[in-house]
Amino acid sequence: MDFALNDIQQMLQDSAAKFIQNDYDFETRRRLSESELGYSEENWKLFAELGWLALPFDEEYGGLGGNLTDLMVLQIELGRGLVVEPFFSSVVLGGNLIQRHGSASQRAELLEPLIAGELKLAFAYIEPQSHTSITDIETSAERSEAGYRLTGHKAVVLGGPSADLLLVAARTSGKRGDRNGLSLFLVDPAQPGVTLKSYPTNDGFRAADIHFDDAKASLLGEVDSAHGAIQATLDDAIVALSAEAVGVMEKLLDATVEFCKVRKQFGQPIGKFQVLQHRMADMFMECEQTRSMLYFGAITATAGGEEASRAASMLKVKVGSAGRLVGQQAVQLHGGMGVSDELDVGHFFKRITMINTLLGSRDEHLQRLIGDAQVA
Amino acid sequence: MNIDLTDEELAFRDEVRAFFQNELPPQVKEKIQRGLRISREDQIAYQQALYAKGWAGANWPEEYGGTGWSATQKYIFNNEAAAARAPRIIPFGLTMVAPVIYTFGNEEQKQRFLPDILASKVWWCQGYSEPNAGSDLAGLKTRAVRDGDHYIVNGTKTWTTLGHYADWIFCLVRTSDTGKKQEGISFLLIDMNSPGVSVTPIITLDGRREVNEVNFDEVRVPVENLVGEEGKGWTYAKVLLTHERTNIAGVATSKQRLERLRNMLAEPPAGMPSLVDNSVYMARVMETEIELKALEFTELRVLSAVATGKAPGPESSILKIKGTEVQQMIDELYLEAAGHYALPFVPEQYEEGGEANMIEPHFAPDTAPHYYNNRKVTIFGGTNEIQKNIIAKAVLEL
Numbered sequence: 001m002d003f004a005l006n007d008i009q010q011m012l013q014d015s016a017a018k019f020i021q022n023d024y025d026f027e028t029r030r031r032l033s034e035s036e037l038g039y040s041e042e043n044w045k046l047f048a049e050l051g052w053l054a055l056p057f058d059e060e061y062g063g064l065g066g067n068l069t070d071l072m073v074l075q076i077e078l079g080r081g082l083v084v085e086p087f088f089s090s091v092v093l094g095g096n097l098i099q100r101h102g103s104a105s106q107r108a109e110l111l112e113p114l115i116a117g118e119l120k121l122a123f124a125y126i127e128p129q130s131h132t133s134i135t136d137i138e139t140s141a142e143r144s145e146a147g148y149r150l151t152g153h154k155a156v157v158l159g160g161p162s163a164d165l166l167l168v169a170a171r172t173s174g175k176r177g178d179r180n181g182l183s184l185f186l187v188d189p190a191q192p193g194v195t196l197k198s199y200p201t202n203d204g205f206r207a208a209d210i211h212f213d214d215a216k217a218s219l220l221g222e223v224d225s226a227h228g229a230i231q232a233t234l235d236d237a238i239v240a241l242s243a244e245a246v247g248v249m250e251k252l253l254d255a256t257v258e259f260c261k262v263r264k265q266f267g268q269p270i271g272k273f274q275v276l277q278h279r280m281a282d283m284f285m286e287c288e289q290t291r292s293m294l295y296f297g298a299i300t301a302t303a304g305g306e307e308a309s310r311a312a313s314m315l316k317v318k319v320g321s322a323g324r325l326v327g328q329q330a331v332q333l334h335g336g337m338g339v340s341d342e343l344d345v346g347h348f349f350k351r352i353t354m355i356n357t358l359l360g361s362r363d364e365h366l367q368r369l370i371g372d373a374q375v376a
Numbered sequence: 377m378n379i380d381l382t383d384e385e386l387a388f389r390d391e392v393r394a395f396f397q398n399e400l401p402p403q404v405k406e407k408i409q410r411g412l413r414i415s416r417e418d419q420i421a422y423q424q425a426l427y428a429k430g431w432a433g434a435n436w437p438e439e440y441g442g443t444g445w446s447a448t449q450k451y452i453f454n455n456e457a458a459a460a461r462a463p464r465i466i467p468f469g470l471t472m473v474a475p476v477i478y479t480f481g482n483e484e485q486k487q488r489f490l491p492d493i494l495a496s497k498v499w500w501c502q503g504y505s506e507p508n509a510g511s512d513l514a515g516l517k518t519r520a521v522r523d524g525d526h527y528i529v530n531g532t533k534t535w536t537t538l539g540h541y542a543d544w545i546f547c548l549v550r551t552s553d554t555g556k557k558q559e560g561i562s563f564l565l566i567d568m569n570s571p572g573v574s575v576t577p578i579i580t581l582d583g584r585r586e587v588n589e590v591n592f593d594e595v596r597v598p599v600e601n602l603v604g605e606e607g608k609g610w611t612y613a614k615v616l617l618t619h620e621r622t623n624i625a626g627v628a629t630s631k632q633r634l635e636r637l638r639n640m641l642a643e644p645p646a647g648m649p650s651l652v653d654n655s656v657y658m659a660r661v662m663e664t665e666i667e668l669k670a671l672e673f674t675e676l677r678v679l680s681a682v683a684t685g686k687a688p689g690p691e692s693s694i695l696k697i698k699g700t701e702v703q704q705m706i707d708e709l710y711l712e713a714a715g716h717y718a719l720p721f722v723p724e725q726y727e728e729g730g731e732a733n734m735i736e737p738h739f740a741p742d743t744a745p746h747y748y749n750n751r752k753v754t755i756f757g758g759t760n761e762i763q764k765n766i767i768a769k770a771v772l773e774l
Contacts, residue, residue, distance in 0.1 A: 001379050001448050003680045009377075069377045257772050277768035284767055285694045292673035293666070299379055314666045321663075370658040 003295065008066075009073045015050055016077035024081045026344040032084055033204040037162065039085045048117030053091055057099055061111040068236055072243040072298045079247020082344075082351060084204050086120060089159030092240045093233065094121025097167050101184055101221040101229035110165075110186075122163035124154035124187075124210055125230065132360035134169070134230050135177050141170040141185060141217060150185060150193075150217040153209065158358075160208030161198040163189060168217065172224050179227045185217035203354040204347065232304075235312040238359050239297045242319045246291050248352045249323060252330040253283050255345050259334055270333075279329050286322035293318040313365040319355065320362025327352040379676060381448070389452045396460035401425055404463070411738055413726045414463045416499075416541050422463050423470075423496035432494050435471055440478050440486070441494050447679040450623075458628035466538065469493040469500035473546040476563060476612050480604035489565070503533035503547035503566070503590060504613070511762050513548070514558045514610060518592060520549040522599070527551075527564065529572075529595040535756070539575050539588035542568050548613055551606050563609035565601040566592075580752075582745030583723060624757065625699025627672050633706050634665060637713060645737040649715040657712065664705045671698045693767050697760045700753040707747040714740035721745070 005013060023043075032040050047053050056071055057063025064070075071092070078087060091114070098110050098121070113119035130136035139152025150170055160166070166187040174181025189196060193215035198208040221229070257280055260271030270276055297315035301308040327349040331338035334345050356362055381389065400408075401421040407414060414422070426432045434450055436442025445453070465471070474493050477485055492498040509516040518531025529549060539545065545566050552560035566573070572595035577585040604612055638661070641652055651657045671694075678692045711718055717740035724730035726742060735741050754760045768774045 001381070001676060001680050001683065003377055003677050004684065005377070257774065260774065271772075271774040274765070274768075277772075277774050278761070278764045280772055280774065281764035281767040284772060285698060288674060288694055289667070289670040289698065292677060293670040295377065295677070296669055296673045299377065314669060317663070317666050318670055366659050366662060367655075369662050370655060 005073060009070055012052075012055075012070060013073050013077060016052075016074055017080075019046070019050070020077060020081035020083070024083065026082070026347070029082055029084060029204070030347075033200075038200065038206040039162070043085050044120075045117050047085065047087065048115065052087070053095075053117055054115040056091065056096060057111050057115060058107075061099075061107055062115050063111065068239050068302045069298045071236075071240050072294065075240045075243035076247040076250075079244035079351075080251050082204070082248070082251075082348060086122075086159035086162055086205075088237070088240065088244070089122050090114070090120045090163070092237050093123040093158070094163075094167055096233045096236060097121075097123060097184060097229060098220065100233055101226055103221055106186075106220060120159065120162055120164050121167055122157050122159040123167045123169075123233075124157040124160065125169040126155045126157075127153060128155045130155075132364050133177075134234065135179055135182065135227065137169055137171050137182060138176060139168065139170040139212065141172050141183060143172075148185060148217045148219060150187060150212040150215045152212050154212070155209055156201075156207050157210050158205065158207050160189075160196060160210055161206045165189070166194075166210070167220065168212070169226065169230060170217075174224075181224050182226045182230065183223050184220040184226045184229070186220055187212070187215060187217045191216055201354065203351040231309065234359060235309050236301055238312040238316050239294070239301050241355060241359055242290075242294050242297060242315050245319045245323055245352060245355045246287070246294050248348050248355070249287050249290060249326045252326050252345065252348050252352070253280070253287050255348070256280060256283065256330045256333050259337075259345075263335075276333060279333065283326045283329055286325050290318055290322040310369065313360075313369050316360060316365040317362050317369070320365070323352040323356055324362075381452070385448055385452060388449055389456065392453055392456040393460075395429060395431075396456055396462060399425055399429065400460070400462065407728070408461050408463075410731075411726065412728060415728075419463055419466060420496050420499075423465060426465070427495050432470060432496065433474070436474065436494070437478065440474075440490050447682045451628075451676070451679055454623060454628040455631070458632040461632065464629070466499070468502050468537070468542075468546075469496070469498065472502060472616055473500050473565075476546070476603055476616050479615065480563075480608075480612050484600065485565075485603065498543045499538070499541050501536050501539045501542035501545050501568075501590075503536060503545045505533065505535045507532055507534050507589075511759055514561065516548055516550060516561065518547065518549050520551050520562060520564055520597065522551075523596075525599055526596045527599060527602070529564070529566065529592045529597055531592050533590045533592075534578070534587075536575075536588045536590045537586060539568075539590050540577065540585065544568060545573075545590065546603075548609050558610040559607050561609040561613075562606045563603040563612045564597060565603065566595065566597050570595050570597065572596075581748035583721065584745070584749070586749070625671060625675055625695040626703055627668065627675050627699065630668050630699070630702050630706055631672070633710075634661075634668060637661070637706070637709055640713065640739075645739075647715075647717055647737045647740065648713060651713060657709075660705075661709055664702060664709060667698065667705070668702050671695070671702060674698070693763065693771060696757060697754075697763045700760065703753055704750060707743075707750050710739070710743045711747045714743040717741060718744045 051064055052074060054063045055066040055074060059065045095114050098107060125134060127138055139154060141148045141150050150168060166189050168185045168187050170183060170185055171181055172183040187194065193213045195211040196208040201207050260276055261269050263270050293315050297311050300311035330345055331349050337343050338345055404418050404422050407418060431443055433442035434445055434453060438444040470493060474490060477489050504513060506516050506518060518533060520527035520529045545568055547564050547566055548561050549564050550560050551562040572593040574591045576589045578587045578589055580586055644650055674694055717735060717737060720735045720741045722735050722741045725734050
């Protein structure tokens, strides 16, 4: 039994923390988020040099062969910096899908430029009617002699505006709700028949609604059998996203405690008031319990199998509840400053709020766990 | 980062499991199976079986007869004990007063008291709280005045758990009024058979006698029963409080209770309502399971830190609060699983020979008394509000 970081994880944590501290203060982040691209290409190159883009991929494709625990260590730090570069959408979602479902030649062809920072991916799976169901897919692919043609509407595709290549989940057989008959396609977003409606998100990222109208697409891996790879990728992504959430929450707690030590009212620091002390004790406990749950999720997911899905859902429920408490109380204890755009706290609050929505909310996963409805 | 047990630890787990299967005293095993209460004699028989196995002093140093178990081994033991629904080990002797005696007592005290504690030959109870000293424990007034070779003790201790079973009591007493109130407190061992000691029952919400008031009226206590130095009792008591923080969460027992509840939900005994289709209830079961899983990992993190020689991190302060909150969440789930059969008050059906007019399902009538009584867990051992004060001060440095 051991919860200490190994040498590689320690190095990863140090390099990420150093990057945030030296090159990614909140004003830098704000500037990048508000820039035309929405992040920094220079940083993306740096991530490649630091090996972060190679972390979860097999060594035969130039990856570092890291497991989910390694990814977790990096994501916690990225959360503390509120990093807007499309790491989650391109590497955690896109890259992992290719690793899980791509053919050997597709993996070689796509992972190497991804790792080098020369290819960015986005995963288009949500549809306006589907919410978090990954089987409720209407987008369909028709096969002709010239290859596949894709038609449909994908909603809120994270990192869509900057993606060089889209990964699209579409139905090749069966009906809405079926697990069988789902396939993954590679789609060039710059071709005719693909229309992007791009927008910034509330939490400082970029996304797009994407319409496909008889667009050319090439099949990733085997036809009709993508459900398992999608489910497994999303389960892993929950662990990665929850790690980011832990970074965000711990930052919110730290900022709140510091603020309450210096903010004076009634002639004393407001942190001396017991009602606020207990609120912060609650925030502290929720942060620690979420970190514990994250370790459970990462360890269980690394082992794989049925339990991994269940553990991911349990983790997402905890992140949803605890994130709401920590986020809301951080704003409350900052008083008026908590709702000002000027202070970083509000932006961490925005992110933790949107994290609950991503990959299935607390309530949706709770429902999935009690078997009331088949969300998967 | 891993939670795998080593081969040696797995072998240890098997050995502990076999002990609970094969070596529990027969009358204890039978009562567990029939869902009956454990008597004083059963409790002693159980603890003496552990002693015979060499497992009584789980936290003790080996030189005093302890097991020398690692933190992981203690965790394994607690899990197996809970899975077997074994009685909890009464902590007052083995895990509370013994560490104070072997850490701060003199050689004579160690030889006089420790062997009998280890062998569960002497039952101890704790004399800390007083009617006017609860959360503000250092405000205690029970006085010990030196008179030659004796202290004369006057005062009242309260909430004394199983004091009516006890042979000895360890007390915090006031030996001085000067200086800080914490500095006038001493740690005194008192024979419950001394003239002037009287024990009065306090009946709790479950209708049972578990706690007592203990009154001291001109009780003469030999000075050799003072542990360590006069005026240092508060320091010793604090050491004692931090000595065994982990099992306070009761994770292993909560896991066992939740698993048993899940089994009953899957196959309800006659008379229990069917709840699996009640999504509101099932969501609460699930949320409790999630909180408990998080707590288990918080506890593992503490154990892992201790195992590598570090002091427990700030996460250890959470164990008491979250552990007791989860226990009470489970109490509520049981209460509601009992449905209408939470109403009958029939404590005799959990006593030997009292099952003649049994109300079924057997578990149901105990759920409400247990729920009522167990409101104590967020109150004792430092209320959860006091625990939050500790987090605010010691961890957040507010």
